[in-house]
Structures are given as structure tokens and as C-alpha cells.
Amino acid sequence: RPTCDGTVTFLPASDNKKLEKKRGPGKVGIIVALVIFAAILALIIGLLVWHFHFRKDLKSQRIYTGSLRITNQAFVDAYENPDSAEFKDLANQVMAQLKSMYSESPQLSKYYVGSKVQAFRYVCIVNLSLTALDTRLFSKTRSEYSAEEIITSPGFPDKPYAPNSFVQWQLRGDPGHMLKLSFDTFNLEEDCSNDFVRVYDSLVAMDKHLMEEECGFYSPSNPLTFISSRNVMLVTLVTNEEGNFPGFRARVTQIKLACGGKLSGTSGSFKSPNFPSYYPPNTTCQWDIEVPDGKYVKLRFPKFMVSTGSLNHCSGDYVQIVGKSTLCGQQLANTMVTVNSNKMTVVFKSDSSQVDRGFSATYEIFEPTDPCPDKFQCDNKRCVNPSLRCDGWNDCGDSTDERSCKCDASMIQCRNGICKPMLWRCDGVNDCGDDTDELNCGCKTGEFKCNDNQCVSEMKKCDRNRDCKDGSDEDGCSREICKDSTFMCGNGKCITKPNPMCDGQDDCDDGSDESNCNCGKRAYTKSRIVGGQEADVGEFPWQVSLHVKNTAHVCGASIISERWLVTAAHCVQDDPKIKYSQPGTWEAYLGLHTQKEKQKATKKLLKQIIPHKNYNSHTYDNDIALMELDSPVTFSATIRPICLPTATDVFPAGETVSISGWGATREGGSGATVLQKANVRIINSTVCDELMNGQITSRMTCAGVLSGGVDACQGDSGGPMSILSNERMYLAGVVSWGDGCARRDKPGIYTNMPKFRAWIKEKTGV
Template sequence: MSDEETVIIVTLSSDKDWDQAVTFLPATDSKKLEKKKRPGKTGAIIGIVIFAAVVALMTGLLVWHFHFRKDTKVKKMYAGSINITNQVFLNDYENPNSTEFQALANQVSAQLKELYSKIPQLSKYYVGSTVQAFSEGSVIAYYLSEFHVPVSQETAVNNIMTTMDEMMKKQRRLKDQTGKLMITRMDTSALDSQIFTKHMYTYALHTRPNEVIDIMSPGFPNYPYPQNTFSQWQLRADPGNVIKLDFTTFNMEENCDNDFIKVYDSLLPIEGRLMAQKCGRYSPNNPLGFVSSGNVMLVTLVTNELGDFPGFRAQVSQVPVDRARATSCGGTFTALSGTFTSPNYPKYYPPLMRCEWNIQVPPTMNVKLTFSKFMMSVGGSCLNDYVQVNDEKLCGSLPSTTMRASTTNKMTVIFSSDASYVDRGFNATYQAFEPNNPCPDKFLCSNKRCVSTTLVCDGWNDCGDTSDEKNCQCKSDMISCKNGLCKPMFWKCDGVDDCGDKSDEMNCGAGCKEGEFTCGNGVCISGKQRCDGRNDCTDNSDEADCSGRSTVCLGTNFQCKNGQCISKQNPECDGVQDCTDGSDENDCGVCGLRPFKTSRIVGGQDATEGEWPWQVSLHIKNSLHVCGASIISERWLVTAAHCVQDEPKLRLSQPESWEVYLGLHTQKQLGKAEKRYLKRIIAHPSYNEFTFDYDIALMELDQPVTFRDTIRPICLPSSSYIFPVGKSVWITGWGATKEGGSGATVLQKAEVRIINSTVCDTLMNGQITSRMTCAGVLAGGVDACQGDSGGPMSSIEAGRVFLAGVVSWGDGCARRNKPGIYSTVPKFRAWIKEQTGV
């Protein structure tokens, strides 16, 4: 084999030889029998013979159907690998045409045949084995074994093949292996028979030091990957190296039952060495990358006959084993604090790894370990992949700020992964603390976390384990739960059980009489006003869950283009056709669809690139970001009216004062975004600069934008759309990360919850109008702030995202009991339609 990379492309049609033969009985050419007046002796004999023949034929058919057909044989192919310890890897083993390859392959095939012949359940069905490749370690042989198995025996044979490693070890113990290949490990799994009905493409690549090779799906980037294919990339590195695979583009069908990629820590698709199966789309900010345990890796792409998707591009390189492990696998720490991660973090850790970190702080101190991110492949009782902290094993996905503490000045952390199924791993920080005074001037949580004493009994779970909110004496302006917890007053009567014992939702309408309906805000109305199509409660709670009950098309009902009235709550773009003319689903397009998979990383507020593709950054021309906006069509944006009010030295109401960035993620990378200018700005004519009522504006781009993964419109709710109290929504923007602070560089996101308008009006001293929505955070300390104005408050409904509100104003930023205020978009739907046609 030459030193240069080798690429082999093979296209195979369906393997017709694998089709089962079907046998048909020949038709009988019977002669007509002449009728006689009465049956004679000869006729009776003939009749008996015919009857006996029919019975025999039917009996034969039944026997064939219930016995022979039951045992019809099917072709079964098994992919496997064996580790050969008494052989040294030769470079010639990479070349299937070399004499050395053929000699060792014949020896492997012969030994496999002998192994199968000793197992009665396999020997009678075995056809043969072919060696496909060899790799380093000492030598690993990859092979395919073929069996013709009766249908009734498929399960039994599968079960035996999965235990071949044990079978092989038993045989070796019973017999002298002199002159034989010494095998220490045997991995086997059945191949999916569908693979051999597809067009096959095979690519073989060998990386070299300091070399990066691009691999990509067939046709990429000019064409979608082909349908109904099986493609595989056999990747090799030099001995003593591991392979790094980093996807730079990944855009496939969302359903992994249809199209998918599998990455194996081997050269054949052996399921016991499967690292991951992936589909859908991944953004660069949610990196998808893998590292092998040895110097080989296999990437497979399987597609069905439906759908056109772009595919993938990935970079392949090799890294010396010693260097790869020295940078992130294990170590000794003696400082008072430090940070370490699993190998290859935040990409996927390698299989078959073990790392050990030993932490030792001064003798008078203990150690506290905090995981900001933790994602280990799940196995039964942490038997597969795990992180062991002293004597405790952790696995699966754990919440952000998961914490463990030692009772001495030492802590040992062990990371372990098995041969299959990898994940992103962990990011950990350790800190020394005084055991007698772990939190100087602060409150010590049960999980050993330290929080400010001002946060104790304030209604917010600052510790993460609620220990700062237990056994509290509630203040007069807080909800006193029956279980002893205290909660902010604006969670009262919002339809959500915040206390945990529903005591915050009790006595919400104690004053309502029999026959009256209790609104979500505590107002009492006549029961006859329930589901009458009118917002009698003012918070729409009397019109919620009224599907099919309203017969009159009023303001709170959705009206189809053909005039049909739909009483179902929020029917538009929910994936269900409610209008007979389909108008509730016809104009949805790509609105509100997020292109990329969101990361499972918990905690942190950085958004993923492409996660909010309707988010816009508004810059004063030749200056910095000052406001946000939302894309609603190819030409139109929605923002806040207060963002476009003239200032003494700035004419912000004029289009020429602005430049617009679409598809932006990081403010320091404006060149990666699409820059546009404005043609027109329309602030709502009723905007009040003192009360912020009617705080909404429209912007028309100077030229339309083309939608792509990072630039898409958000769905506009109809005027009848209801975002109920207590619902979780999202706010996004590059605004200040704290009150009086500077703006964020990376797009931020925060989950907030819609607040009861009556309670909110009390908290905000009577400044809330019917065109404003209040929302606050569940955990406290997060809010929209300066620079977020005009941006979206997004609500996820049936897989799509709707523009529930526009960031408007607030009393400071993230202050306790001071929610953010948003312009309610459904109130302005008719005006938006009138001005833009959208």
C-alpha cells in the first residue's frame, strides 16, 4: 500500500442471490370424464383414487406449510472482530491483495471454522467467513461470517453469537493452542439485512501526521445525499495514534428511523463497538466530534427512499495516543482550586478510557467538587460509563451545579468508559474549604453550596436543593405555603403548583358564589359567560379549554379564511388541520421551526447558534448593538416602539440611522451575519413614551432576506391566541447581563413564566395595561435588561415557536418580585396585518 491516502469507491446492486427460492406445485392436466347414467365399478374406483390423491395433496401442502415452510432458511451475516495477541502488525496487513494479508486471513478463517464446528447449534448452519481488514493492537482481525439459519432458529443463533467471546475462551482452556492464533477478545453482532438491499459506497482513508482530511456524504455540498444507500468510511491512523473526527456540517433527516449516521470504534459495523448514532442537525456551537480508542474508526451513513437533505462534512486527523491522553486524562492537583474535564470535552469522550485525578489540599481543609456539566452514557447502575468520586459512582445526565464534598483533605475522581456508547462527559471545578467554616459570612446549603444570607427564605431555590427555603418564617408580602416554604406573591393563583402542596392555588376564588366562574386572576363572573367567546375575565381564563363549545365566532375564536369559526384554543400551525379550507395550517411555512438540535447541556445562558433564528440585532449605524427585533417575514421585523424614538442627537425614527444584523450569534463576529438596511420604520401611533403602552414598532428591510438555517421567521399568533398564566416562555438578546452592566457578546437566553396580570399590576404599582404581559423567572435573578428591548418573548407550541411578546420595560433588571413587562403581540395582530400584509 502506498504512503498516500487511498480512496476506494465501490457500487453494488442488490444481492439477488439472497432471495429465498419459492417452489410451486405443477398444475394437473386432468381429462374430462364422460357422464354415465349410473356409476359403475370402474367409475367408483376412479373416484376413490381421485379422492385419495386430493387428500394426499392437501396433507402434503399442510405438512409443507407447517413444517418445511416454518424451517425455511434465511441468510444471516455477522460482523465480528478478534484480538490476536501472538502476531505483530505489519504494514502489509492494510493491503487486502498482499501475500501477508492473505496468509493471515486464511489462518483466521480456518480457526473460525474450527471454532464454529465445536458448537452444534452453529456448525450445521455455517457457510463460511471472509476477513475484511486488519488493524493494530497487537493484530485485530475484522471478518464477516455467513450462516443459513432456519427461521425458527434465528433467535437461538443470535443469542449464541452474542456470547461467542465466552465460548471461545472455554474452548481455548480445554485444548492446547500450540501453533494456533491466540485470541483474547471476540466481538460479534448481526448485520442488518437491509444493508445488502441498498446501493453501497465504501471509502478507505489513511490519515498522516499533521494532515486533515475532509470526508463528506455523497454529493455534498452541491446535492442532497442519495436515497436508499449504505455508505461507509473506513478510517485509519498510523500505529500509536488515535483518530479525531469533527463534523463541521451536519444536516440530516430528523427521524433516526429513516436516515442516520453511526460511528464505530472498529473497521466493521459491530454494534458492540458503536460509539453513537446521530441524525437531525447540529450547529457549530453544539460541536459533534469523536475520538477513537485505537487507530481505526468506521463512519456509516444509512438512508431510506424518502426525503432530500444536505448531508455532512467532517474533518479527520490523527493524534498521538500519549499526547491525546496527557492533555485531558488524569493528573494530580495540590492547589486550593482548579478545573478539569473528561477527555475531548465538550465533544464526545473516547471509548475504553480510564482517567484518574487525585486532589490533595492542605491537611486542615476538605475538598468540594462541582460539576457545571455532566453527561455520561447511561448504563444499568453505572456499570458501563461512569465518574467515581471517592466511593460513589455517578452516571447519566446530572443537573448543573451537582456537588460532592469529601470528609478529608483528599479526593479521588475516576472517569471510566466501556467499548460502546459515548457521551459529552463532564466539566468539573474543585475548591478547598475549611470543614468548620465552609461558608464564611454565607449560608451553607445541605449540598455544601454557599449562598448569600440575603437569599435565605426569599422564595427562590438558590441552593439548588431548596435547603435555603426550609423552616422559614414568611414575610407579609409572600405566600406562606402549608409545607413551610415561602413563595413570591406573584405565583399565587396562577394555575401552577409552586408550593408543592397546592396551597398557593387554594382560596383563589373564595368570594365567588354558586353558579359563578372563578377566573385565573380571582375575578368572579357568571357561569353563563364561560366559553361565550368574550374575554370576560380579562385574562382569557374563561375562554381556555373551550374546544367545541363555542358556536358564535367572536374575538377569542380563530376565524378561517372561508369564514368558519374554530373554538379550539390556539389552532393555528399546530400540525392539525382544523379549518375545512386548511387556512389554519396553510401559511405556516418554516415559521417558528428551529433548525438545530439543542444541546443537553444544562445550566448556563449562552444560546446555541441557530437556536433562535428569528432574533435580530439592531445597531445604530457604525455603532454598537442597542436593541433586538424579530423576523416575521422576508421583509418585515417587529421591535419595540421605544427603540425608535428620537433622541437629542440621534434620529432613531429614521431608517437611515440603523443597520440590521440577521443570523448573528456573537457580536464580535458581525462578518458572519447577514447585514441589511431599513426602508421604513412604523411605530404604533398610540405609543405612550411615559407609560410604555402600545410599545411596538415595525421595520421594513430595504431588500428581502433569503431564509436559511440561521435566518427564519417566528410565527405570529392570531388575535385570539392565548398564552395562559403560568406558561413557560423564553426571552433572548444581547442585553446587559446585570443591572447597569455591559451587553453580552454571545446571544443569551432565559426561561421565564407568564404572571397573573392582576398580581403583577399590584407589584408594579398599577402601571400594567391590557396590552402588556408580565413574565418572571422561576429561579430568580434572570430577566430582560437594557439592550434586550424589542427582542422576542418566544412561546414553544406544538414544535413551533410563536411571538408571544416584545421586550418592553421593567423596574431594574432581575430584581426580586419585579417581573419584566412585554407588549402582548396578539393585541396588535390586526395592526401588524394592516401595515405589513403578514
């Protein structure tokens, strides 16, 4: 400031730096600013990527399909044709009305995109019906087809159907007719959540009109057939991104279906429309049965499969015996209903969705005073021979022939009042149903009880010898070498897990338990077989028919690799006329289903035959032989190998197994034309040995239905006894011998395959 003496002075500042000119930011400030800027930029980019790329996945796609009633418009035939001017004019009116209605609703307008009219039909539908379409039907590709005589999946039969596609066929017939859709070929992926066909009883994909959703394979011998309730039908094919299959071919025909009517006489039969294929929806049939005066009516259903409805209380489809009972669902074979009158009315009714196979029915008369002449009457009105009372077998089907029984000394008296054969005591199977036959089955002091109830000395436990027939005396023994009851990996490691092979899990470090697993898979998905039924095409693709050259079927065999078959040794034993042991004698038919259609199968000649050196022609012990083909076979849908069990596999008593073959369908009868199949159960070896008078060895397995009626027979020899494990079929046995066919208390005897696993490996390398 100026002073009196004219000089100028400066006042000192407390902080000289504060008086300096402001400088720009330092290096640290620049770095911090760049980091903050980069973070903000990354956040913005992330938000943009989420918004434009990922956010769409959070949206919920919905296509709604429904129907409504138009009350101020008369129906004309032109509305059946979507290309007609009348159809387009009315459709535009409907779409304009829907757009107006949705636009006026604040809650719906922001979601509404548009509408499309797919069809008009002359039907009364009360109220608006609106449902969300199955999300699997969403697709950018949408094709429509008019009704034709033949429809096929895109590319069929030259190539598989395309991935990620949605194709629909809108089928129309003449007014007053129904449409019949018959698939002569149907081969899709097994999982319906991936690829599927849906058939609707309408022209729009509404769940309330869904007849059935199908996937997998249907054999031409058991074709898939649907009938509509009117002259329209919708078929849709939906596929995902992978696992494409050949597809389908179907024929569309017009029919006029009639059902119901008046039936008379002393006996007769009737069935649901289209049985054994699917019955049509929205159908009512009534049969009025009248038999001669003074007689009563007995009704029997050999087959019964009727949809129960969503509430599962016959709220969907049903069969009503008027004044008596109402049936639905899947009933036991030969379910019976009787009326104490010479008249009976049967009504079958199906609703608008979810159809099933239907039923077959027979009726007959009975005397009011004697419903079962000279026979025992079951509670279900069935009549059986009095000698079958209290014999341990459920001959009635409802067990009334086995109730309130007084058992003799040769029978087990079960606590529930049932009698069972004494030889079933302590066999490891609960035959009584209340465990009476398995009580007090302990062993003596100093003895070990095997899992099959056999008793062996405690000294023999863990001695590295299989003293128990099931090998259970060696289970759980701690030592470094593999026990008989375990699996040895290719690298020598022991696996204690039961049946680890081909179960989809790598139990061995080297993966050897999951190698060689291209076996035992049926292509699609049900000695002679007494009491069986016809197999489907491709159901047993490992089944082989062995013929002496230029003659008929002689024995069966099983495919185990591209070159090798397994059969029975007794099939290849020479007799004075034919040298069965020579390869040149035979021709093998692979992929055969019907004996009269050998030209459709693959015929192979043999290079060599190897019967087991210890085969005994008197006892049938070691009844197994190998056949080498003269050239490898190419596997296909109907020609595939069956899996071989390990040497340590055990098939417990009571386990269900399948048998198949073209042998005689009754004892002393002729061979079957079409491949037969049946299910039987493994029989306890101790029980079987008693039944067969001590002729059973450890190289044999017994299986059957001891009440009789189901068995293998002449011509089935050498064929497979297969068992399902880990979703694959394994060769549990080879048809060997028996005492007659399907006799009561006489099971079939099969070669025990696990006993010969090492021998097969030695001879074939398989």
C-alpha cells in the first residue's frame, strides 16, 4: 500500500504458494481421471450390450390361441376355404374387432401385436376360450399345407427332418365326414421335450383340442392312427437344434364312422371306434345288448385303455354300464361286469382332448341260478376249475380262489390265509405277500446265510471261493485283488459297484466300464413263446433266425458283434441225416420279423461253429455255441447287437426277463410266423432244482411263470433271454431245455450267460 514517504512495501503472506498462479493437474490427477472415465465407459458399454443383446432373453414370448363365437353371422361353405373372398372378408372383420377391443384396454394394448384368423367352422363354443400356446411351438419358420392323401415330414425319406423347425398341416375333409390319419412310418427322437408331433381335433393348436403328443418310434406292425371328430384336423411337427431323425409318413383319408347299435344272441363282441388305435374325441357310442329271456348278461373287457381326464376320476372319457358301474383308465385284462337281467346298456363317451387306445369287449349269457356250472365263481364273476382253489396261484385275477384256504401239509399257510407250495419257503422271494414264507429261515450256529438263503460254513466266507451260488460269501471282503462279485477295469482297478458297465458313469479311470456300449438298444419304443404276443418290428434287433439251407426255421440265436452270434450247443449237434455242426449247413437271417418275408431280412452264411467243449447232450449242461458269420453285418434299425453281461453279474430271483422266438406257440404245435415275445421271471435255483428233480447245474438259469401258460418251446432254442439294465438289454440266458412247454410248476431252463463270459472273450475277442 502507499506510505507517507512515497515508498511502496508488500505485506508478507502466510503461505506464499497460495499467491502463486494456479497450475494444471499433476500426473496422479490425470491417471485417476482416466480410470474413472474408463469405468464409466465400461458401464455404459455393458448396459448397451445387455439392453440390445441379452435383455431380449428376459422377455416372455407368448402366442395366444383361442376361439370365439360369432352370433350375428350365418355359416356358409365358403368359410371352409381360407382362400375364398368370403373367408378373407369375415377374417378381416374379426381381426379389426379384436384390434379395437385390445387397443381400448390400457392393460393389454401395450402387449398386443396382432391377430390372425386360422379357420372358421360351424361349431357352438360358449364363451371366449383363450390359452397360452406351448412355448415349444415358437418358431420363425412356419409352413402350412392343405390336406393331401400323403403327408411327410420335410425331407422324408431322403434325409432327416431339419433342426429348429415348426411345420403344420391343416387338414380338411368334406362336410359330414371324419378324417383318419395313419402313420405307416414314425421315427422321431425319444424325448418329447426335444422333437414331437401333436395331433389336434381342430385347425388351431389349442390344448383343449389336443388329441395326443407323440415322439419316439412306432413299428409298422403297430401303426399309429387317429380319427378326428369332425372334418378338420391339425398336425404339427416341432424339432429342436440337434438329434434329428428320419421323421414320418402318414396317409389321410375321409371316413364316416358309426359306433354302437343293438346286439343280441347268446354271445357277441364289440369295441371302441378305431380299436386298437386311438378312438376319436367328442364321441358317444351306445350298445344295447339283449339276450334270451331268463338269462343274465356277463360282460368282459380283454383290453381296456381309456383316458381318465385331468381330474383322474373318469372326468374325461369313460365306459358306463348303465345302472351298474363306470370304468376308465387302464383296467386289468378280462375285467368283468355282470347284470341280473337279460338286458344291458353300455355307453362309451370321449371328451374333446387326450384320447387313448380304447377297449375290446365280449358278452355272454349265464344262468341266474348257476352262473358257473361245475366251477368256482370268483368275486369278479369269472369261473375257474374247482381244482384251482387254494393251489397258491391267482387264477381268478382277484385272488378270491386263494382266500380263506385251509392248507394241507404240503403247503405253506400264509398269515393272510393264502396257501403257497412248500418248496417256495425260504427262497428269498416274498410269495405270500406278508413274508410268512420267508420267516424263520436262519442258518445254524457257525453257518453263514447267503443272499439267496443258502447256508454255508462261516469258515468259507472270504476264502476267495464262491461257496454261495450267488457269490455273496465273497461280498464285502477287504483285499487287494478283485472279488468275483466286482468288476475289473482294463487297468486292473477293482470296482465294487454292482453292474457298472454301460450305466453312463465313468467308474473306471480308463473308461473301460463304458467302452463297447453300442449294444442292447432297441431301435424304436413292446423254443416258441407260449402265452406271449407278437413283437413289434425292431423290438428285438439282435434276434436271429437259423435255417438249414433252403428249409424252414430251426433255432434262434443272438447277435453279439458284427461277426459273431450266440446260440445253443444242442442246435448244432449232428444227427444221422443232417450235419448241424458244419457251417455250410446253415443260413442265418438277421433283421427278420415275419418268416414269410425272408426277402426283407439280411441273409448271412457261416464261417465256423464253436460249440462248448464240455456240452453234455444228456443233461444239457454247458449248452452254448458260437457262430462266426462269413462276412461282417452292417448294423441298422432292425439289426443290432445285444449287450453281454460280465462274469460277475447276478440276476436275482423274481427279476423280470424277456424271451423271444418263432418256435411253437403251444406244446406239440407248429412254429409261429411272426416273432413272438413274452415276459417271465427268474426262478430261485434251489426251488427250480426241486421242481426239475435235481437236474439243475450252476451253468443253468430257470425262468418262467410257474402257474403255467407262458414259456419257450420247440424252435425257440438258442434264442435270447434278455434283461433290462441301465436302459440296455443284456443277454441273461440262451433258451436251452424244459419239461414240455408252459406246464404248471415246470419253468424253462436257460444257459447262464455270466458263466461263459470269459469263454466268449477267449473264442471271439468280444
